[in-house]
Amino acid sequence: MNRHLLSGADLSHADALLVLDTAEELAQLADRPIKKLPTLRGRTVVNLFFEDSTRTRISFEAAAKRLSADVINFSAKGSSVSKGESLKDTALTLEAMGADAVVVRHHASGAPHRLAHSGWIRGSVVNAGDGTHEHPTQALLDAFTMRRRLNGDRPLGTDLTGRRVTIVGDVLHSRVARSNVLLLHTLGAEVTLVAPPTLLPVGIDAWPCTTSYDLDGELAKSDVVMMLRVQRERMTTEGGGFFPSAREYSRRYGLDRRRVAVLPDHAIVMHPGPMNRGMEIAAEVADSARSTIVEQVTNGVSVRMAVLYLLLSGSTEITEVTA
Ligand code: CP
Numbered sequence: 001m002n003r004h005l006l007s008g009a010d011l012s013h014a015d016a017l018l019v020l021d022t023a024e025e026l027a028q029l030a031d032r033p034i035k036k037l038p039t040l041r042g043r044t045v046v047n048l049f050f051e052d053s054t055r056t057r058i059s060f061e062a063a064a065k066r067l068s069a070d071v072i073n074f075s076a077k078g079s080s081v082s083k084g085e086s087l088k089d090t091a092l093t094l095e096a097m098g099a100d101a102v103v104v105r106h107h108a109s110g111a112p113h114r115l116a117h118s119g120w121i122r123g124s125v126v127n128a129g130d131g132t133h134e135h136p137t138q139a140l141l142d143a144f145t146m147r148r149r150l151n152g153d154r155p156l157g158t159d160l161t162g163r164r165v166t167i168v169g170d171v172l173h174s175r176v177a178r179s180n181v182l183l184l185h186t187l188g189a190e191v192t193l194v195a196p197p198t199l200l201p202v203g204i205d206a207w208p209c210t211t212s213y214d215l216d217g218e219l220a221k222s223d224v225v226m227m228l229r230v231q232r233e234r235m236t237t238e239g240g241g242f243f244p245s246a247r248e249y250s251r252r253y254g255l256d257r258r259r260v261a262v263l264p265d266h267a268i269v270m271h272p273g274p275m276n277r278g279m280e281i282a283a284e285v286a287d288s289a290r291s292t293i294v295e296q297v298t299n300g301v302s303v304r305m306a307v308l309y310l311l312l313s314g315s316t317e318i319t320e321v322t323a
Contacts, residue, residue, distance in 0.1 A: 001310050004116040008139045008182035012041050013159065018185055018316060019112075021156050022145050023306035028068060030302070040069035043312050048090070050076040050106045054135070055273055055297055056128045060103045063304035065295040069312075072097065072153050087111060090257045090313065091120040099123050100312055108276070109133035124311040132234065137177035138272050141303040143187055145292050146224055148299070161188030165254070166218045169228035169253055169280050172199045172242070173235075175274045177228060181209045192218055196253065198242040199245040203258045215253055226270040227255050227281045246279055256282040 002187050011019065029035045045064040049057050057073070063073045074094070076082070081090060084322075089181065094102060101124045104112045109131030116125035129135040147155040150163060171177045171193050185208035193200065193211045205209055210220055219225065230249065231295055235242060240296050243249040250256075263269075269281075269290045277283045286293055310316065 002267060003311065004127075004129045005110075005136055005307055005311065006112050006116060006125065007134050008136045008179035009186075010136065011140075012187060014185050016140070016143070016183060019140055019159065019160065019306050019310060020147060022316070023140075023144055024156055024309060025162070026305045026309070027302040029298070029305075030298070036066050036068060036311070037193065038068045039309060040064070040067040040312055042268045043069045043100040044072065044098055045069045045101045045103065045312075046056050046072045046074060046097075047093050047128075047306060048102050048104045050072045050081065050104075050111070051129065053105055053128070053301060056105060056135075059297070059300040060126075060128060060137075060308075062301050063308055065303055066301070067309060069100075069308070072099070077308040088118070088120055089116065091115055091118070095121050095123075101126060101308060102136065103128050105129045107131055121182065126307060126311070131174050131175065133175050133274075134179045134182075135175040136183070137300070137304055137307055138176050139183040140307065141296055142176075142180055142226065142270060142272070143183055143301050144303050145270065145296050146189075146268070148295075149292060149321075150223055159187040160184060163189045163223045165189050165191045165196055165223055165224040165226060166215075166222040167191060167226045168194045168215055168226065168255070170199050170230045171204070171228065172201050173197045173231040174228045178207070181207050187207065192222075192235065194218055196243055196251070197248075209263070209305050215259065216262070219259055219272060220264070222263060222267055224268055224270060225255060225263065226272075227275075230276055230280055232276075249300040250279050254280055254282065257284055260285055260288070272296065 002010050047060050061071055088198045103126045105128040112125050112127035112130050167177050181191050191209035194215045271293050
């Protein structure tokens with residue numbers, strides 16, 4: 001494994017399987033009365049969040065605490081960032097406090113790369129979502145969830161070769177889509193991105209996936225349908241000129257009961273959250289048995305434990321889980 005995790009492309013096939021298999025082992029902890037390992041005792045993990053988060057921030061905190069690391073939670077709101085402090089000075093402050101790992105979410109694409117390669121921080125940097133760029137631990141927890149649901153009771157050592165994953169919606173603003181495409185390609189899946197032409201980024205032809213504007217044409221052959229949130233906060237007006245209206249978007253690209261009925265019986269429905277219920281996904285679909293949305297959140301803790309463990313412990317053996 002690299003020292004940092006910045007992109008879904010940072011992981012080789014062997015690295016990705018190592019993270020997923022380690023997460024499987026660590027997931028056993030969730031069934032224990034005491035959900036803690038002493039593995040990262042004495043290590044400090046800083047959660048550096050310049051942008052809002054519910055799932056990622058809480059699950060990184062839970063993951064670090066379950067590995068007995070000391071956790072410092074930094075939120076830009078209420079910090080000296082509001083007085084104009086720079087990313088560099090914030091990073092130097094964290095370094096002075098002895099951070100072994102910095103988990104960073106930032107509104108600027110590339111901020112985690114800057115932290116990792118600036119020399120300001122000696123520890124590992126984990127990208128927890130940068131602008132519209134990447135969110136690699138989301139891709140890992142998504143792959144973990146797909147593997148568990150599609151590869152049966154013994155997912156250890158398996159990848160997603162030949163699985164068809166359809167990712168639908170606001171690809172233009174989605175760091176989840178890019179990281180998923182990169183990681184799923186490494187794991188052997190065939191990814192199709194479905195979106196209106198206005199919500200596909202320039203340069204998409206170079207991504208290792210295919211694209212389509214026709215959701216209905218993709219459903220019957222999908223093992224996974226992953227719905228993306230329409231990121232209205234990144235659009236200047238409602239729809240931002242990207243689509244005529246929320247209703248029109250929903251009609252063309254929303255996942256409702258009628259569309260779910262076309263999916264193969266084994267197919268699953270995913271969403272990274274937070275959701276716009278009733279827009280990209282109908283509430284009854286989000287709450288259905290095919291939906292893995294709550295499972296994805298649960299799996300996020302095990303996957304982030306695995307990432308922190310592998311980056312910080314320098315070991316790939318978790319003897320404490322099975323002892
Ligand atoms: N999926 C995800 O990144 O959610 P949060 O923004 O709540 O962390």
